[in-house]
Amino acid sequence: MKIKNGFLNLEQTRQCHAHIIKTHFKFSYTNIINPLTRYNSLVTSYIKNNKPSSALNIYAFMRKNGSEVDNFTIPTILKACAQVLMTHLGKEIHGFAIKNGLDGDAYVSNALIQMYSECGSLVSARYLFDEMPNRDVVSWSTMIRGYHRGGLPEEALEVMREMRFMDIRPSEVAMISMVSLFADVADVDLGKAIHACVVRNCKDEKLGVAIATALIDMYSKCGNLAYAKQLFNRLNQNSVVSWTVMISGYIRCNEINEGVRLFAEMIEENVFPSEITILSLIIECGFVGGLQLGKWLHAYILRNGFEFSLAMANALVDMYGKCREIRSARTLFDGMKSKDVMIWNAVISAYAQAHCIDKAFELFIHMKVSKVRPNEVTMVGLLSLCTEAGALEMGKWLHTYIEKQGLEVDVILKTALVDMYAKCGDVNGAYRLFSEAIYRDICMWNAMMAGYGMHGCGEEALIFFVDMERSGVKPNGITFIGLLNACSHAGLVTEGKSVFDKMVHGLGLVPKIEHYGCMVDLLGRAGLLDEAHEMIKSMPLRPNMIVWGALLAASKLHKNPSMGEIAATQILEIEPQNYGYNVLMSNIYAVANRWNDVAGVRRVMKEIRVKKEPGFSSVEVNGLVHKFIRGGMVNWKS
DNA sequence: CTAGGGTTAG
Numbered sequence: 001m002k003i004k005n006g007f008l009n010l011e012q013t014r015q016c017h018a019h020i021i022k023t024h025f026k027f028s029y030t031n032i033i034n035p036l037t038r039y040n041s042l043v044t045s046y047i048k049n050n051k052p053s054s055a056l057n058i059y060a061f062m063r064k065n066g067s068e069v070d071n072f073t074i075p076t077i078l079k080a081c082a083q084v085l086m087t088h089l090g091k092e093i094h095g096f097a098i099k100n101g102l103d104g105d106a107y108v109s110n111a112l113i114q115m116y117s118e119c120g121s122l123v124s125a126r127y128l129f130d131e132m133p134n135r136d137v138v139s140w141s142t143m144i145r146g147y148h149r150g151g152l153p154e155e156a157l158e159v160m161r162e163m164r165f166m167d168i169r170p171s172e173v174a175m176i177s178m179v180s181l182f183a184d185v186a187d188v189d190l191g192k193a194i195h196a197c198v199v200r201n202c203k204d205e206k207l208g209v210a211i212a213t214a215l216i217d218m219y220s221k222c223g224n225l226a227y228a229k230q231l232f233n234r235l236n237q238n239s240v241v242s243w244t245v246m247i248s249g250y251i252r253c254n255e256i257n258e259g260v261r262l263f264a265e266m267i268e269e270n271v272f273p274s275e276i277t278i279l280s281l282i283i284e285c286g287f288v289g290g291l292q293l294g295k296w297l298h299a300y301i302l303r304n305g306f307e308f309s310l311a312m313a314n315a316l317v318d319m320y321g322k323c324r325e326i327r328s329a330r331t332l333f334d335g336m337k338s339k340d341v342m343i344w345n346a347v348i349s350a351y352a353q354a355h356c357i358d359k360a361f362e363l364f365i366h367m368k369v370s371k372v373r374p375n376e377v378t379m380v381g382l383l384s385l386c387t388e389a390g391a392l393e394m395g396k397w398l399h400t401y402i403e404k405q406g407l408e409v410d411v412i413l414k415t416a417l418v419d420m421y422a423k424c425g426d427v428n429g430a431y432r433l434f435s436e437a438i439y440r441d442i443c444m445w446n447a448m449m450a451g452y453g454m455h456g457c458g459e460e461a462l463i464f465f466v467d468m469e470r471s472g473v474k475p476n477g478i479t480f481i482g483l484l485n486a487c488s489h490a491g492l493v494t495e496g497k498s499v500f501d502k503m504v505h506g507l508g509l510v511p512k513i514e515h516y517g518c519m520v521d522l523l524g525r526a527g528l529l530d531e532a533h534e535m536i537k538s539m540p541l542r543p544n545m546i547v548w549g550a551l552l553a554a555s556k557l558h559k560n561p562s563m564g565e566i567a568a569t570q571i572l573e574i575e576p577q578n579y580g581y582n583v584l585m586s587n588i589y590a591v592a593n594r595w596n597d598v599a600g601v602r603r604v605m606k607e608i609r610v611k612k613e614p615g616f617s618s619v620e621v622n623g624l625v626h627k628f629i630r631g632g633m634v635n636w637k638s
Numbered sequence: 639c640t641a642g643g644g645t646t647a648g
Contacts, residue, residue: 076640138642144643245645
């Protein structure tokens with residue numbers, strides 16, 4: 001058997017391996033004589049075929065037999081360590097490299113940086129990077145990618161800036177890292193800039209399929225499907241990855257039918273989905289609530305013999321949870337033989353999204369019994385559940401649990417705690433945690449301000465806003481939603497208007513539909529119905545349910561049936577079967593003594609006969625959460 | 639005829 005292009009597929013690799021063992025290292029497949037070269041070849045082939053553990057076995061075998069290991073072997077093995085997240089072995093190899101004087105080699109250093117960053121030790125990676133005397137483009141792009149994948153986009157951007165400052169010309173691979181960073185930052189302006197940079201660097205040459213794919217992904221994540229599709233159409237050589245990002249893009253933008261059509265087209269072109277393709281699509285289905293497609297994909301996995309990995313199960317549980325299909329989520333979860341923290345977290349958050357606080361806590365108890373240790377993510381999930389239910393005592397109990405277990409309280413967990421205390425009415429408790437935090441990010445500030453606003457403390461929220469700006473934290477769109485709500489609840493109309501003005505003109509933020517919703521609410525509550533209506537008419541976005549709903553509620557509050565009618569008409573056009581708003585409208589007519597109209601609305605409601613889940617509210621008394629459903633009451637133990 | 643950084647998800 002001859003090897004084409006020096007690359008073996010998995011079957012060939014295994015045959016080769018078996019042959020080497022059988023013939024005592026007489027390697028007859030190729031002309032390679034040197035035993036070290038043979039091993040390295042095998043290791044490489046296993047890694048290219050995505051079998052890192054086989055590669056590591058060979059490495060162990062080499063070491064046991066006292067075989068030489070060189071600076072070709074080390075980077076390859078490090079890559080295998082990174083794939084299976086074996087930090088220990090990685091560190092050991094690092095030590096070995098130092099002992100044998102191989103650590104001065106740029107290949108080896110770059111591989112070490114990669115290994116450390118993929119295994120989550122970004123500090124070690126950065127240390128090596130900083131100490132490296134012979135950094136090259138590869139070192140830079142590895143560092144950028146490391147920060148990006150490690151969830152530290154700010155640091156990645158900083159490294160990019162340094163790289164530019166040092167006048168290092170990015171290679172194609174480096175640009176791919178950058179484009180994919182902007183995809184997740186979802187900043188279309190930065191994205192266009194890097195696109196221009198890519199085009200400039202490639203000049204006459206055609207874009208490579210990898211970089212084009214990265215650009216397609218970036219544009220569709222920024223919501224610019226037209227650009228994405230254009231790039232996709234221009235590709236003359238499509239890979240399964242390009243199809244994956246294009247289809248995911250359509251689903252993410254809620255164009256599910258077009259996504260499904262493309263999926264069929266892909267199969268017709270004889271391109272077959274990989275595990276990641278299916279995984280991506282399932283995740284996107286959860287994102288937009290595409291239950292039907294999600295179910296179909298679930299069936300597709302079973303029909304086509306895909307490996308039902310934990311990652312796959314995780315994605316499915318998550319998707320079902322987001323689509324409120326809690327039974328499917330649970331059945332799937334129960335069917336998994338081995339479970340990790342992630343899947344426990346996924347099923348707990350599925351219950352959380354279905355507002356089943358009791359079930360979620362029940363699972364939390366089971367989780368501890370089955371000896372899976374809850375982590376910070378679990379805590380954040382449970383805390384947000386308490387926040388939603390207003391269960392202060394339960395939240396406090398979790399807080400104690402976190403401290404007793406010695407779980408690391410990072411910014412996210414701290415923010416969840418602040419948010420829980422604030423929204424459950426213990427604003428002082430929230431402030432205590434907030435003030436003792438060493439590091440506060442924008443989310444924590446937002447939670448604190450929204451908490452104050454929610455309890456009618458509009459002035460305090462505004463003071464916090466000034467403090468925040470003074471401490472150098474830049475407000476974002478969510479900050480202003482909290483602030484505008486705070487003004488609305490406290491009746492601070494003038495202040496609210498100037499907050500809105502500051503956001504648009506002072507900071508140049510483009511208001512989203514939510515901001516207009518807050519403004520309509522603010523003006524409407526204050527009785528400025530006409531002004532609120534003007535705001536809706538003049539806004540550059542298409543008004544949605546929430547906006548008209550705010551006007552309708554205000555019309556009811558200020559007993560203005562004619563304005564109510566205007567709002568209700570719009571709402572019925574957007575969502576004809578909405579039960580709640582019909583009720584509200586009939587109440588408005590009732591207040592104005594327009595009983596014929598009341599009867600009319602009731603008749604329409606009967607005709608539509610919508611079955612809608614009743615809303616509920618809840619309150620916690622002595623550790624018992626009471627849930628109110630339209631007059632009835634349910635409660636459960638915490 | 640071996641080798642390091644790349645696109646998709648979490």
